[in-house]
Amino acid sequence: MARRPKKPPMTKESLLPRLAAHVLAHGLGQASLRPLARAAGTSDRMLIYHFGTKEALIIDLLQHLAGIYAAQLDNLLAADRPASRQALLARILAHNADPAMAPFLTLWWEIVAGAARDLPGFRAAARAMVDRLHAWLVGHMPAGDPDPDGGASYLLTLIEGSLMLGALGQGDRARAGLLAAGLIAP
Amino acid sequence: MARRPKKPPMTKESLLPRLAAHVLAHGLGQASLRPLARAAGTSDRMLIYHFGTKEALIIDLLQHLAGIYAAQLDNLLAADRPASRQALLARILAHNADPAMAPFLTLWWEIVAGAARDLPGFRAAARAMVDRLHAWLVGHMPAGDPDPDGGASYLLTLIEGSLMLGALGQGDRARAGLLAAGLIAP
DNA sequence: CAGCCTATGTAGCATTCGCTACATTAACCT
DNA sequence: AGGTTAATGTAGCGAATGCTACATAGGCTG
Numbered sequence: 207m208a209r210r211p212k213k214p215p216m217t218k219e220s221l222l223p224r225l226a227a228h229v230l231a232h233g234l235g236q237a238s239l240r241p242l243a244r245a246a247g248t249s250d251r252m253l254i255y256h257f258g259t260k261e262a263l264i265i266d267l268l269q270h271l272a273g274i275y276a277a278q279l280d281n282l283l284a285a286d287r288p289a290s291r292q293a294l295l296a297r298i299l300a301h302n303a304d305p306a307m308a309p310f311l312t313l314w315w316e317i318v319a320g321a322a323r324d325l326p327g328f329r330a331a332a333r334a335m336v337d338r339l340h341a342w343l344v345g346h347m348p349a350g351d352p353d354p355d356g357g358a359s360y361l362l363t364l365i366e367g368s369l370m371l372g373a374l375g376q377g378d379r380a381r382a383g384l385l386a387a388g389l390i391a392p
Numbered sequence: 393m394a395r396r397p398k399k400p401p402m403t404k405e406s407l408l409p410r411l412a413a414h415v416l417a418h419g420l421g422q423a424s425l426r427p428l429a430r431a432a433g434t435s436d437r438m439l440i441y442h443f444g445t446k447e448a449l450i451i452d453l454l455q456h457l458a459g460i461y462a463a464q465l466d467n468l469l470a471a472d473r474p475a476s477r478q479a480l481l482a483r484i485l486a487h488n489a490d491p492a493m494a495p496f497l498t499l500w501w502e503i504v505a506g507a508a509r510d511l512p513g514f515r516a517a518a519r520a521m522v523d524r525l526h527a528w529l530v531g532h533m534p535a536g537d538p539d540p541d542g543g544a545s546y547l548l549t550l551i552e553g554s555l556m557l558g559a560l561g562q563g564d565r566a567r568a569g570l571l572a573a574g575l576i577a578p
Numbered sequence: 579c580a581g582c583c584t585a586t587g588t589a590g591c592a593t594t595c596g597c598t599a600c601a602t603t604a605a606c607c608t
Numbered sequence: 609a610g611g612t613t614a615a616t617g618t619a620g621c622g623a624a625t626g627c628t629a630c631a632t633a634g635g636c637t638g
Contacts, residue, residue: 215615233509235421239596250596252616260596315508319501322559323419332560340565356572363569367553373508374518379526383549386542401585424625438586440627 218256221246222270229267230309234316237264265327268317272334275310279342290348295361295389298343302369315373336362364389404442407432408456415453416495420502423450451513454503458520461496465528476534481547481575484529488555501559522548550575 228245229237239250239260246253257263282301288294302311314335320328343358351357368380384390414431415423425436425446432439443449468487474480488497500521506514529544537543554566570576 235505238594240594249617251598251618254597255615312508315501315505318556318559319421319505322498322501329560333562336557336560336562336565353572356568359565359569360573361569363550363553363557363566365553366556367549367551370504370552370556371522371549373504374515374522376519376522379522379545380549382542383545383547386539387546425627426624435587436626437588437628441585446626 216248216252216256218266221248221253221256222267225263225267226270226274229271230313234264234313234320261326268327268331269334271313271317272331272338275335276338279338282342287346288348291351291357291361292389292391294343294346294348295364295384296391297346298339298361298365299368299390302365302372311369311373314369336366339365402434402438402442404452407434407439407442408453411449411453412456412460415457416499420450420499420506447512454513454517455520457499457503458517458524461521462524465524468528473532474534477537477543477547478575478577480529480532480534481550481570482577483532484525484547484551485554485576488551488558497555497559500555522552525551 224246225242228242232241239253242263243250243253253263254260257266288297301307317328317332317335321332340358340362343361344354347354347357364384368377368384371377371380381390385392410432411428414428418427425439428449429436429439439449440446443452474483487493503514503518503521507518526544526548529547530540533540533543550570554563554570557563557566567576571578
């Protein structure tokens, strides 16, 4: 058959959310066209038709994921401003500890690995997400902070280090480090 | 043919260094039996013969890589003890900035990604390496440091965060953060 | 010397991979 | 109405995948 009579035609934009759901559940490394297509309710044939290439699909998908992350940050308690760097750090750590974030974090390290190897699209997406988090941190630094930009970079480094240790199941150690530095409450 | 007359028979131990060299150069994700075998001067047939399964091979290989990392740390300026946490941090950051470490770091993020997804062998290897680094840090904390263990955890978190940002080409930002925190010299 | 056993080569198998060729049909345009 | 085109299905291709079956040559042990 051909053009579906009632169903609106599929577009990249309509496909990307379902593709994103699939890689969030199963990872980027194992993502091959046929399973991706099944998850999106279409065929490998159509994925190539819409995206041209698997590589192009992955690039688009990574940008889409970066957009999802940005939207999440935007929705994250944008109103009030924490009173201290410690409070800000606690807030972002709590957000990352939310179980709903787990699939995203698992995927995050795959994106970092791709960025480290400079696979096409990975570094751009990873940078977009890190830049966004940095900007969020700058915008949420306590009023009167002497060095919002540098402080945000400092917190960012600590956050990413904590997340990495958390990915290994060593969140305890990260917490111990932050505690020893007086950055979180016991 | 069969048993090589003069050449000693291949063992896991003789194969692992060459397999490690291959994954350091080309990554774990793309590592399939035939290329691995070519790099080790043997055949896929023999890899399965010696390791039983690709999965078992990867597990052995990850342990081997953890051993390489441990040996590197042991050789790393074990003698003198830095005078401050700052000096210790500077030393380990310099070590990681060594171009010779680049392939290892690229691979590291792949290991972290596998650990985050709990692929067999990955979390154990990643933990072994992180534990080793933590122990090294504890053993090299300045004399009289009030909290060597907590301090080492703090430095570890910062180091891993810095490495991650470095993997994205954002080492500048990590440096800015450490500078703002007074942890490195300008 | 007669076996046995270990290490190896050769061929292949079923599956999956990304991608393509070709056909077909519904919607749109003149 | 008739032609064009966008969107899709069906089949398949060549390569790569992990792994297996079978054969066999050499060393070791009796």
